[in-house]
Amino acid sequence: MVAKVVKVMFVDDDEHFLYLVRRVANRTNLVSDIVEAINGQDAIDQIEKMLDEDGDAQLPEILFTDLNMPVMDGFAFIDTLIERQSTEPRLQAIKKVVVLTSSSDPKDQARFEQQSLVTEYLVKQAASEMRKELERILIEHTV
Amino acid sequence: MSTLFKQIFENSPVAMILVGPDSRIELVNRDAENLFGYDPGELAGQPIEVLIPQSVRPNHPKLVQSYFDAPIPRQMGRGRDLFGTKKDGSQFPVEVGLNPIQADGRTLVLSSIIDLTQRVAERERFSSAFEAAPNGMLMINSQGTIVLTNQRIEQMFGYTKNELADQPIETLVPEEFRAHHPGFIKNFISDPKPRAMGIGRELFGQRKDGSKFPVEIGLQPMKTNDELFVISSIVDITHRRQSDIALQEKTEELKEFAYRTSHDLKTPLITIAGLAECVREDIIDAQYDEAQENTQKINAVASQLRSLVEMMLTLTKTDLQSEEASAFDFQGFVDNFLIKYGHHIEEKNVRFESAFSHSGDFIVQAARLTQALENLIANAVKYSDPDKAERFVVMRSFSDLSDFFIHIQDNGLGIPEDQHDNVFGMFNRFHETSVQGAGLGLYMVRRHVDKMGGAISFSSGPEGTTFYLRFPLNRPIATASGPAAQRSQGTVDEASPPR
Numbered sequence: 001m002v003a004k005v006v007k008v009m010f011v012d013d014d015e016h017f018l019y020l021v022r023r024v025a026n027r028t029n030l031v032s033d034i035v036e037a038i039n040g041q042d043a044i045d046q047i048e049k050m051l052d053e054d055g056d057a058q059l060p061e062i063l064f065t066d067l068n069m070p071v072m073d074g075f076a077f078i079d080t081l082i083e084r085q086s087t088e089p090r091l092q093a094i095k096k097v098v099v100l101t102s103s104s105d106p107k108d109q110a111r112f113e114q115q116s117l118v119t120e121y122l123v124k125q126a127a128s129e130m131r132k133e134l135e136r137i138l139i140e141h142t143v
Numbered sequence: 144m145s146t147l148f149k150q151i152f153e154n155s156p157v158a159m160i161l162v163g164p165d166s167r168i169e170l171v172n173r174d175a176e177n178l179f180g181y182d183p184g185e186l187a188g189q190p191i192e193v194l195i196p197q198s199v200r201p202n203h204p205k206l207v208q209s210y211f212d213a214p215i216p217r218q219m220g221r222g223r224d225l226f227g228t229k230k231d232g233s234q235f236p237v238e239v240g241l242n243p244i245q246a247d248g249r250t251l252v253l254s255s256i257i258d259l260t261q262r263v264a265e266r267e268r269f270s271s272a273f274e275a276a277p278n279g280m281l282m283i284n285s286q287g288t289i290v291l292t293n294q295r296i297e298q299m300f301g302y303t304k305n306e307l308a309d310q311p312i313e314t315l316v317p318e319e320f321r322a323h324h325p326g327f328i329k330n331f332i333s334d335p336k337p338r339a340m341g342i343g344r345e346l347f348g349q350r351k352d353g354s355k356f357p358v359e360i361g362l363q364p365m366k367t368n369d370e371l372f373v374i375s376s377i378v379d380i381t382h383r384r385q386s387d388i389a390l391q392e393k394t395e396e397l398k399e400f401a402y403r404t405s406h407d408l409k410t411p412l413i414t415i416a417g418l419a420e421c422v423r424e425d426i427i428d429a430q431y432d433e434a435q436e437n438t439q440k441i442n443a444v445a446s447q448l449r450s451l452v453e454m455m456l457t458l459t460k461t462d463l464q465s466e467e468a469s470a471f472d473f474q475g476f477v478d479n480f481l482i483k484y485g486h487h488i489e490e491k492n493v494r495f496e497s498a499f500s501h502s503g504d505f506i507v508q509a510a511r512l513t514q515a516l517e518n519l520i521a522n523a524v525k526y527s528d529p530d531k532a533e534r535f536v537v538m539r540s541f542s543d544l545s546d547f548f549i550h551i552q553d554n555g556l557g558i559p560e561d562q563h564d565n566v567f568g569m570f571n572r573f574h575e576t577s578v579q580g581a582g583l584g585l586y587m588v589r590r591h592v593d594k595m596g597g598a599i600s601f602s603s604g605p606e607g608t609t610f611y612l613r614f615p616l617n618r619p620i621a622t623a624s625g626p627a628a629q630r631s632q633g634t635v636d637e638a639s640p641p642r
Contacts, residue, residue: 012411016440020417068406071559102410105402124410127417 005032006138009060011043011077011101012036013069017124021100022065024131030138035060039069040077044084051090059093062141065107067101074099075111082117098122098137148246158256161244162191166207169251178258180230196228207252214243214250227256237261279377284370287312287328299379301351317349332371336362339627340375348377356381404455411448415441454583457514470504471512473497473540481514484521491527493534495520501542507614515591516549518584519610523553528607547614554607566601 008031012018018036025031029082035058037043043065050058065082067074078097084092097122099112112118149170152159159177159410160168171186179186180427186193191207192200219225219239236259243252256427273280273291279299282291289307297303300315307314312328313321329339340346340360347355361376418441425434476579477497481488488495520536527534558566593598597614 014414016414016418017410017442019440020414020421023421102406102413104406124413126413127420130417 005030005140006062007033007035007058008138009032009035009037009043009046009063010100011038011040011063011069011074013038013066015103017066020127021130021134024127025136028131028135030135030142033058033060038049040065040074040080042071042075044072044080047081047084047091047094051088052062059091061093061095062137063094064096064100065097067099067103074101075078078112078118082115085117095141096120100124158258160186160191160194160254160256162207162252162254164208164211164250166191166204175256178256179227185230194227196226196234210241210252211243211250214252216240216242216557219254227258235260244519276376279379280374281307281312281315281377282365282372282374283312283328285328285332287316287325288421290372295379299350299356299377300348306351310332310383315348317347317355320347328373331362331364331373335371335373337361337363337368357384407451408448411444411451414444415448418444421625454587457587466508466510468506468508471507471509473499473505476513477538480520483517487521487524491524491534492535493524493527495524495536495538497538498559499540501540501547503542505540505542505547506613508587511595515588515595515612518588519551522584523555523608526608527553527555528557542616545616547616549553549612549614550609551612552607556602557605557608558601560603563603567599 004034008025008083010018010021010025012021015038018038022034022036035046042062047059065074065077069077072080078099081094081097085094094117096119097117099118100122101108102124104123109121112121118139119132122130124130152161152170153172155172156174158178160175161170163169168186168189168191173183175396176183176186190204192203195203217240219241225239226238226239228234238257238259240255240257242253242255244251270291273282274293276293276295279296280291280293281289281296285291289310289312292304292307296307300307302314313324316324329543338361340362346358346360348358349355357380359378359380363374363376365372365374418437422434422437422441424487425431425437481495516538520538523536527536531554534554536551536555539548539550539552540546567585589599592612595614597612599612601610603609
């Protein structure tokens, strides 16, 4: 078993999906902490709070986000995060963002080709498939 | 007169009459007698005036006299339409050639008469077909001068027939293309075949007022005697353009809808499958409480999915729904709304009021308006602001001579400013509490209002949201029954109907 474990954050407005993905993540035994946010704004708020409270210790290394969410969608969230990273070096602790969405629209996917923070674009699928993908990403990250 | 001449004269296939200076018919051949419907011998000695219309008879002897004063071969009545009169009084179009001849020392006039009945009938057939064509029709000569137009051309371009006659065809061509146009005509004349004009290009006509409109033009050469004419058939395709664009927009919208629909249906299905997997694991792990919770979640997601499908069906019907307009029963609407949504209103502790101060009946597709208003009011209730001391939703109506207005005002959460452009789009949700909403409600409201010929707008801020519906009244309201009484439902507790 790989010894190192990863802190992750899931951003999704669907509480049931969050439950599912948390279970899947837990069962990989590759994650130490799971933070959940229900939309982009909520995620930004939580990240800022982590910075205020104890520097970058709490920050997730990998962030999974949905795209279609109310209040602040995934596109705006990722833009905001990149913008914030340019002025706040501690946010470099967030190493990668994985888009985890049910949108298989190539137009959506194409919007992330130009920047390096988003490393994967995953389309939501059955739990067993998602578990495989999640394991792959976590292992790739820890190796 | 020689016998030979007489024989030639008599047997000529052309109707001929020999007239003396006193206007009397000296000689007439068989063909002329037939043409005018006389028996042999009947016409000789008669004044020539018997063969012309009554109206021109009095002046005719003078004309005959002046011809004898200067007798040269020529056509009679150049530029005028000439008519002959038959024995039975009927008239027919003719062409008359005049030739002076010398016989027995006297000057006589030999007139040859051609019956134009057939030719005139053909010309009339042509021009009535030209006139009756559903398209604009115009004919130019090989120099590009307009020689004939029909009424559709007048309507299309805003010129009268007289204004267009003898004008260069470029009058109707937009300024920017005029310089090249004579070259196009030359090309066509050099190889005249029926074809469409400007294939692959967008063509425009220019009206008298300078405005331009898209046209489709078919070209047809027509050869008469030695001259080549070009007939153009012109169709104003403004409407076709517009419906093409509308169709394109509709197609885009349908694509978007299909894409979004499949997306929104897929997500809950994945969740259901995932939760079912969890239940299986929970049972294996003997986590029965967890399993039970997860089956409840499956139920919840399944019922969300069901209402989403219902919403989509409703939306599809929105477009197809056809309904006779009738007077809208405002109070009846409020009563029904309270039956349907009373518990929501109660749950959110919202005060719902209505104030109807319109005059006369509002004639509208009642089911459409009901669906639109229900959506707006239910939304206002759903997104009421729990942090405000009192929550209210007010429905108001009023009217003037030209429009009918309905306003739905609330003091709820308000729509975030950065979402204001998307309010009536598909699949938009503005609040995190609205997870179960499909984001189709306001889109459907807009579609309904569109179909009723109305307009919808809104203003929104932290103090709340107001939706403004405006419907133009096509006719003045016949009977003004005065402002309806102000009604207030008070709090729902007092006013909610028995359940």
